[in-house]
Amino acid sequence: MQSESFDVLIVGAGLSGIGAAYHLQAQCPDKRYAILEAREASGGTWDLFRYPGVRSDSDMYTLGYSFRPWRQAKAIADGAAILDYIRDTAREYGIEHQIRYQHRVVGAAWSSAESQWTVEVECGPQRERRTLRCNFLYLCSGYYRYAAGYTPDFAGVEQFRGRLVHPQQWTPDVDYAGKRVVVIGSGATAVTLVPEMAKRAAHVTMLQRSPTYILSLPDQDAVANTLRTLLPARLAYALTRWKNVLFGMAFFQLCRRAPGLVRKLLRARVQRALGPGYDVDTHFNPHYKPWDQRLCLVPNGDLFAAIRAGRAEVVTDHIERFTEHGIRLRSGRELDADVVVTATGLQLEVLGGIAFAVDGQPVDFAKTLSYKGMMCSGVPNLAFAIGYTNASWTLKCDLSSEFVCRLLEHMDRHGYRQCVPLRRDPSIAEEPLIDFSSGYVQRAIERFPKQGSRAPWKLHQNYALDVLTLRHGRLDDGVLQFSAPAAAATAAS
Numbered sequence: 001m002q003s004e005s006f007d008v009l010i011v012g013a014g015l016s017g018i019g020a021a022y023h024l025q026a027q028c029p030d031k032r033y034a035i036l037e038a039r040e041a042s043g044g045t046w047d048l049f050r051y052p053g054v055r056s057d058s059d060m061y062t063l064g065y066s067f068r069p070w071r072q073a074k075a076i077a078d079g080a081a082i083l084d085y086i087r088d089t090a091r092e093y094g095i096e097h098q099i100r101y102q103h104r105v106v107g108a109a110w111s112s113a114e115s116q117w118t119v120e121v122e123c124g125p126q127r128e129r130r131t132l133r134c135n136f137l138y139l140c141s142g143y144y145r146y147a148a149g150y151t152p153d154f155a156g157v158e159q160f161r162g163r164l165v166h167p168q169q170w171t172p173d174v175d176y177a178g179k180r181v182v183v184i185g186s187g188a189t190a191v192t193l194v195p196e197m198a199k200r201a202a203h204v205t206m207l208q209r210s211p212t213y214i215l216s217l218p219d220q221d222a223v224a225n226t227l228r229t230l231l232p233a234r235l236a237y238a239l240t241r242w243k244n245v246l247f248g249m250a251f252f253q254l255c256r257r258a259p260g261l262v263r264k265l266l267r268a269r270v271q272r273a274l275g276p277g278y279d280v281d282t283h284f285n286p287h288y289k290p291w292d293q294r295l296c297l298v299p300n301g302d303l304f305a306a307i308r309a310g311r312a313e314v315v316t317d318h319i320e321r322f323t324e325h326g327i328r329l330r331s332g333r334e335l336d337a338d339v340v341v342t343a344t345g346l347q348l349e350v351l352g353g354i355a356f357a358v359d360g361q362p363v364d365f366a367k368t369l370s371y372k373g374m375m376c377s378g379v380p381n382l383a384f385a386i387g388y389t390n391a392s393w394t395l396k397c398d399l400s401s402e403f404v405c406r407l408l409e410h411m412d413r414h415g416y417r418q419c420v421p422l423r424r425d426p427s428i429a430e431e432p433l434i435d436f437s438s439g440y441v442q443r444a445i446e447r448f449p450k451q452g453s454r455a456p457w458k459l460h461q462n463y464a465l466d467v468l469t470l471r472h473g474r475l476d477d478g479v480l481q482f483s484a485p486a487a488a489a490t491a492a493s
């Protein structure tokens with residue numbers, strides 16, 4: 001049977017896949033495309049995670065799309081509101097009809113002779129194998145494994161008689177009302193869960209091995225909400241977006257240039273929130289510098305309020321083992337628990353976990369260099385949408401999608417069927433794609449493409465610079481090689 005053929009296949013119907021489809025429809029309306037989504041629903045992260053209080057930890061004026069204003073009063077939004085925003089976008093622009101659910105991409109093989117990807121898909125509950133073909137493949141498949149989160153091997157865990165749950169596998173039957181809860185972890189998920197669970201639990205302990213930088217900000221942006229009453233929605237949104245981008249960039253630069261000063265400021269704010277007697281240095285003063293790992297945001301100081309009210313506590317210690325009734329710590333202290341939540345992180349996944357091959361040769365992404373943080377050296381007609389680590393995800397993904405559309409237009413204009421970034425300069429040194437010291441990054445970063453020491457291989461994690469290079473930069477830059485092989489041109493005609 002002839003396999004169905006597309007100009008572009010987008011993998012993933014999450015925040016970035018829906019955004020990619022919008023850009024494609026708007027900039028390249030003649031392209032035939034589909035979105036392949038492994039799950040039965042759209043929304044990705046914002047549909048998968050159902051733990052209490054799930055929310056963004058960046059503002060929606062930058063996590064929202066450039067083309068669709070965020071109109072709600074809360075800037076730090078609940079997961080359900082973000083999911084509605086993504087799905088409303090898909091409905092409003094007719095993208096919903098292009099999504100093929102229960103289509104898990106498992107393999108993709110590029111043929112230079114045909115200028116085509118042959119995409120291997122498992123469809124439906126029976127995982128029937130089907131192949132689809134496309135000229136360009138755009139991966140919007142996120143960055144972590146959906147099947148399961150990361151849980152370290154805890155000694156004695158099988159003896160624990162209470163409920164053990166990972167936030168990625170939260171189900172509505174997890175009952176914690178009136179119970180003693182221990183949340184293991186110190187990242188964004190833990191600091192979200194603790195104040196929310198403390199509203200109904202008997203008591204919540206946040207158990208961390210080491211502290212994280214935590215910054216409290218109001219969940220509403222007063223400037224944004226005022227601008228919205230004075231100006232048309234799109235203009236108000238654009239102004240707030242740039243305000244927040246510039247503030248975020250300035251703060252990141254300050255962290256890089258004066259880490260000691262930022263440490264002092266953050267520490268002083270936490271001390272003020274928790275009172276002079278609180279041991280901030282043990283629980284909220286990390287060993288690493290600000291932004292060497294992701295900074296955690298708490299809206300309206302909710303975590304600190306729960307601690308002050310005695311409904312929650314932070315314990316900084318190491319787990320020796322689980323017992324029947326809870327957790328024994330290295331210090332000898334025992335934490336009794338009815339429910340233990342392992343907010344111990346994600347397992348990173350390289351480009352949708354798909355097995356790639358180019359002209360019969362398997363692709364090892366660890367041996368490729370990432371071009372502008374969105375293509376891979378030596379891999380033709382493939383792009384991926386991966387967001388910033390120091391700013392909202394969508395800022396970068398919107399720009400990557402614009403770049404993909406420019407690339408497709410450029411190829412059409414010149415009759416090209418192929419484009420591939422080629423690494424020709426031997427003096428480019430390799431660096432890890434992400435320079436975070438966090439465990440979840442360190443556990444997996446070796447399997448990811450590398451970045452190079454100079455542009456266009458260098459990931460600057462800088463929105464303003466990316467606006468210049470991705471939105472306005474030359475496509476014919478001597479690194480991207482374009483071609484129109486004769487066989488492919490005949491096949492296409």
Ligand SMILES: Cc1cc2nc3c(=O)[nH]c(=O)nc-3n(C[C@H](O)[C@H](O)[C@H](O)COP(=O)(O)OP(=O)(O)OC[C@H]3O[C@@H](n4cnc5c(N)ncnc54)[C@H](O)[C@@H]3O)c2cc1C
Binds near residue numbers: 037042391
């Ligand atoms: C709890 C949580 C909170 C977060 N908060 C923020 C925040 O405040 N700010 C921020 O910038 N970032 C945040 N992030 C990062 C967040 O994941 C991104 O902001 C964004 O939602 C990612 O969107 P995405 O569409 O790229 O990926 P995802 O949301 O992961 O969606 C990817 C989609 O691709 C599908 N898929 C994957 N592989 C395949 C395949 N092989 N075949 C077919 N389909 C496939 C998946 O099923 C999924 O639907 C958060 C992450 C988590 C886990």
